[in-house]
Amino acid sequence: MTDVFGSGGIRERVLAGWVAAPVRFREDANAEEDLALGGYLDRVVVELAQNAADAAARAGVPGRVRLSFRDGTLVVANTGTPLSAEGVESLATLRASAKRDDAESAVGRFGVGFSAVLAVTDEPVILSRTGGVRFSRADTAAAVAEAGLQSPGLETELRRRDGQVPVLRLPFTAEGEPPEGYDTAVILPLRDEAAAELVRRLLDEADDALLLALPGLERIEIEVDGSVRVLTDAESRWYVQRAAGILDENDRERLLADRPTEERSRPFWSVLWALPRDADTQPPRTVHAPTPTDEPLSLPALLLATFPLDPSRRHVAQGPLTDRLVQEAASAYAELLRTRAEDGADVLPLVPTGLAAGALDRALRELILTELPGIPLLPAVEDGALLKPRDAVVVEGSDDAFNTVLAPIVGGLIRSARQDRTALDALAVRRLDLAELVDQLGAAAEAESPEWWREVYAAISAMVTDPLLRESLGTLPVPLADGRLVRGVRGLLLPGHELPAGVLATFGEYGVRVVHPAAVHPSLERLGALSISPRALLEDSAVRTAVEHSGEADDPDAIAAAVLAVVAADPSYADGLWWLNDLVLRDADGELVPANALVIPGSDAESVLDDEEVAPIDRAIVERFGIPAVEAVGVLRSLGTVSASDVALDELPEAMADLDGIQDWAYDIAPDGSRFGATVGEVAAVRDLDWIVDDAWPRVLEILGSSPELRRALVEPVRVVGPDDRPHGAPSYTAWWIRERVLLPDGEPLAGRADPGADPVLANFLDRAPEWSARLDPGVRTAVGLVKEVGDLDSEGVGLLLDRLADPERVVEESAILRLWSQLGSLTAYPAQTPERVRVLGTGGATRVVAASGAVVADAPMWLQREDLGGFVVASGVVADGLSDLLDVPMAQEVAAGKIDGEGTAADVPDIVRELVPEVPDVWWEHEELTVDGAEVSWWVDEEGEPHAATFNGLAKALAWSAGRWDQRHAILAILNDPARASQLRIDATFDHPATPPD
Incomplete structure (x- = not known):
């Protein structure tokens, strides 16, 4: 095995240094461990790719690297400068690089990136065309152990590290060749499964960033268990901006x-x-x-x-x-x-x-x-040229269409989407508020044509749907038909084709502002302009001013003709526009008179209204425009009405201000007489009631009943809601006025008289209504104050009835007074003063009059035995309480204790009685002589509900009252008197409450 790189010499020098100074062994081991476990823990793929890029750069060739992982081994092969002796020395020398002064390999500055392999292997191998070198934790440990025989200090350091040694300090010669087509290969047998998982993850994460970071690499192939992935040409997938230099x-x-x-x-x-x-x-x-x-x-x-x-x-x-x-x-x-x-x-x-x-x-x-x-980053709206942000401007809230129109006017204008706001603020782009721009627009575009303004309005069509932007756009300049340019859209009129010729010209003199036809666009209507329909024209404030001052105009007939021409097309256009009543028209004598003081000749209005207050309208006007048109502006053919909604009683609407007595009505119907905070939802009133001649009321009331609108204004009560939000009903203004103001020829009020259909008993005590009232609608009769039943009486009527009942000269049958008491006790309307005398029961079916202090209200039949208490007013339940309050007469139990004198003897109630009336108690109390509060009586029921009696008749009443079955008193008496009738009475009782027949 040839040592081409001097690996043996490097080992000897390193070992000699460790033997001579064991502390260097510890320093090297610590330094390598810091790199492997710290900065290079998960950098093995990146660092080996960087070394490949450096090799290619030094060789001046396109860099290629292949990372192949299979069977627990990672092989990284690359092209470029092969391994050299200097390179081996750099690998074996911590923090010393062989790439000194190499600008092309500036990306690998430290030369120690190879230590990243220690995160996954203990046996790295490098094979190059020039030779091979390997590193081994096991072989290094053996070499250190052998050297430790010469140095006790080194042996001690090795023992302290538990045999852990620096792997990359001692190179060993390796045999082998890199794969064909590559100059160098790094072979890493992986330490364990954790290392394999780390390598798999790092290979999977390798992407274009690796190619961009290492420009020396042209191609990266990644093979994992036979599956190959190729990275190349990264700049085709990225926009790249490079900068470089030398300090x-x-x-x-x-x-x-x-x-x-x-x-x-x-x-x-x-x-x-x-x-x-x-x-x-x-x-x-x-x-x-x-x-x-x-x-x-x-x-x-x-x-x-x-x-x-x-x-x-x-x-x-x-x-x-x-x-x-x-x-x-x-x-x-x-x-x-x-x-x-x-x-x-x-x-x-x-x-x-x-x-x-x-x-x-x-x-x-x-x-x-x-x-x-x-x-220059931002394209200008006008020509697309790029603008510097500091020179650009955006209009807050504007859209593309509006920006296109604004571009020639607003220099440096760019488009601004809502999502771009933060970025534009970061670039310090100047913002122009939409409202501010709109304020400036008039001066900037004063000379523009109406057609240009229409383009502006078309451009903002999408913006006006946003409520916030619509508020800012409301002050847009608008060209008018008369040549003026006005600011503000709301209230302007948009011309149409529904108006008669000449009408607009008539009202133009009074300030009616009509948009120039060439500038009209639907956006203006969304911003508050009014389509110039006939109704919109009549609602215009300038038209109202012209109408209200028509009597002072140079040509009042022209104003009248213009208004009537509009209304004649459809009289409903005038609905609710009460001020049209002020329009002056010519009367039969040619005089100018407000429409609401004119009548149609030969009409009901002319027949019932005072001719000193009204005049007939010129027939020529009626013939030209028609009765419906002149009626719509207030000329009367019948009686007229006014109406209003959500009326505050302390601030009546202007439309009702001229109604006679309206303030008094509001005071009378207000809760507790306080109008503040009280409201009425809907008010309809017949006007001009004070102009009706006295002898016309029979005809007037027939008119009021014949017209649905007039009848509703009279008959329907109003719903008053007080400050406490509690509602109550009150008479309409019309009903109130008639009740308060209409007098019959005898000088007495119509209100309070007996209705033709009144209860005869009640009618005996009231004045009769005139015969003509029988022809009136029943609802009208009730509304004007005619009394059909006790409940129709107002407080004054109740007082009158009580006075007449207390008249000793009148003969009142017992049946009549009982009937009236049952109705009077349910009243809520009380007279201002309580009566000094009252009528009470007499004897033999008659009644008598006594001082109120000598009467009591008996709400139980046993009290009628107490003649010592005075005269009796008889009723039961809440009606008795009501009579006591109405007449200011005490209840019987308020003046007498009702205490039974003596004990009495307990006796069982006969079974046959309990069988007939199961509700009776089991025991009753028998008395030889029964007295209550010292007064002799035949029966009583005490506070505990126990019956007491001194006679059979009294016992029957006591049992019935205590059982709550007063209707059975006669049956109980019969069975007590003749027990043999028990069977017949039981049979009869079967039919007291007949069963409901089956379906």
């Missing part, structure tokens, strides 16, 4: 002062940025120097640069050299973006934004963002 003499001393001696002898630097051409390819997120480090990188590109590394080979070392390379890398990145922009690419996604990933990344980003604002 000049002045920079060398300053920048390399803190670097190791051998690094200082290689003043070469290089930077490479690579962007993937395929959008789905993700570049590594770490810096390569040029092999991978642990320095994080947030930029979307691969960075390969000759950064100096710390001893771990994992991190970039800080210092002036790194600072210089960061500056060069930033400049190269800016140049890469400039090149991509010139090729038409969108470079904004490549602009650094967000948070930095680390210190080095932060330094790179800061310098890149310093460079980019001065690099």
Whole structure:
């Protein structure tokens, strides 16, 4: 075996040094272990590929390398300069390189990368065309053990390391040839399965970054268990930007002062940025120097640069050299973006934004963002020329169509998508707020034609759908038909084809602003312009002003004709526009009169309204425009109405301000008389009630009942909601006004009189309504205050009824008073004052009048035995309570204790009674003489519900009342008097509650 590389001599020198100084053995072992377990732990593929690239560079040939892994062995074959004696010495000498002063192999600066193989093998072999060399942990251990016989100190160090020795310090001669076509092969028998798994992973991870990092390599073949993968022509898949140079003499001393001696002898630097051409390819997120480090990188590109590394080979070392390379890398990145922009690419996604990933990344980003604002990167909207970010401007919120229109006006304008905002801010691109631009647009484009403005409005059609942008665009300049350029779209009118000729000309004098026909575009309507339909024209504030001041106009007839021409096309155009009532028209005498004070000749309105308040309209106007048109603007053919929604009672709408007594109505219907905070959802009112002549009311009420609109304004109550959000009903304004203001010829109110269909008992105590009221709609009669039943009475009517009931001159039958009491006790309307006298039960079916202080309300039949309590008002349950409050008369139990005197004798209730009425108690109390509070009675039921009686008749009543079956008192009495009737009574009881027949 020929020792062509002097391996034996190297071994002897190294061993001799270890024998002479065992501490050097320990230093070498520690240094090699640091490299194998530290910076080179997972770099075996990268480091061997780098050595192959260096060999090809030194030989000046295209580099090829093949990495073959099978049967537990990794073979790395490469072309280029073969192994030499200097190379072997470099391999066997830690931190000493054979690549000194070699600019072409600047990527392999330390010469110790081969130590990466120790992460996977203990027996590396290198075969070259010039010879072979191998390293062996076992052979080295044997040699050290033999040398230790001469040096106790070396033997001690070996024992302390438990036989672990440095593998790459003692070279041994190896036999063999590299594979055909290759100049050198590294053979690595893998240590174990963990090493095999590591190699598989590293071969799988090898990608284009390896080719880009090692430009000396043209082709990389990777074979794993027979499957071959080839890496070649990386630059066809990446956009690459390179920069390189040699530090000049002045920079060398300053920048390399803190670097190791051998690094200082290689003043070469290089930077490479690579962007993937395929959008789905993700570049590594770490810096390569040029092999991978642990320095994080947030930029979307691969960075390969000759950064100096710390001893771990994992991190970039800080210092002036790194600072210089960061500056060069930033400049190269800016140049890469400039090149991509010139090729038409969108470079904004490549602009650094967000948070930095680390210190080095932060330094790179800061310098890149310093460079980019001065690099032409952004295409101008106008001609596509690339602009420097510092010279560019974006309009906030604008889109492509609008930008195209703006480009000739706004210098340096570029397009700006929402997702680009952060990048443009990072580039310090000037932003122009859309509202600010719109404010400037009028002056910049004052001379532009209406057709040009239409192009502007077409360009913003997509933007107006965004509520935020629409607000900014609302102040756009708009050319008008009269030649003016006005600012602001809202309220402008867009011309159409529905209006009669001459109408627009009439109202133009009053400030109606109509857009120039050549500028009209649908975007204007979305921004608040109104389509100039007839309704829109009438709603325009300028038209309203013209109408309200038509009496002062130079040509009021022209205004009247214009308005009526619009309304005549469709009278519904005037719905809700109450102020059209102010339009002045000619009356029959040629005088100018507001429309709401005019009537149609021969109409119901003319027949019922005061001719001192209204006048007939000129017939020529009616003939020209038609009755529906003049009615729509307020001329009366029948009675008119006004309406409003969501009415606040403390701030009535302007449309209702002229209604007679409207403020009093609002006060009367407000909760507790306070209008503040009270609202009414819908209000409809008949107007001009105070213009109706006195003797016309029979006809007026028929009119009100015959028209659905008028009837609704009278009959339907309003829903009042107070500040506490509790609703209650109240009479309509029309009903209130008639009840308050309409008097009959006798001077007395119509309201409160007996309805023709009233309860006869009630009608006896009320004034009769006039005979003509029978012809009225029943709902109308109730609304105007005619009383059909007790519940229709208002508080004044209730007071009148109570006064008349207390009139001793009146004869009131017992049946009538009982019927009225049952209704009066349910009222919620109370008179202002309680009566001083009340009618109570008398004797023999009659009634009598007593002072209120001498009456009580009896809500149980047993109290009627107590004549000592005074006169009785009779009712039960809540009706009794209501009568007590209404009449201010106490309940019987409030003036008497109802305490039974004596104990009585307990007796069982007969079974036949309990069989007939199961609810009766089991026991009753018999008394020879029964007194309550000292007053003699025949029966009573005490507070515990126990029946007491002194007679059979009294017992029947006591049992029925205590059982809650007062309706059975006569049956109980019958069975007590004649037990033999029990069977018949049981049979009869079967039919008290007949069963529901089957379906």
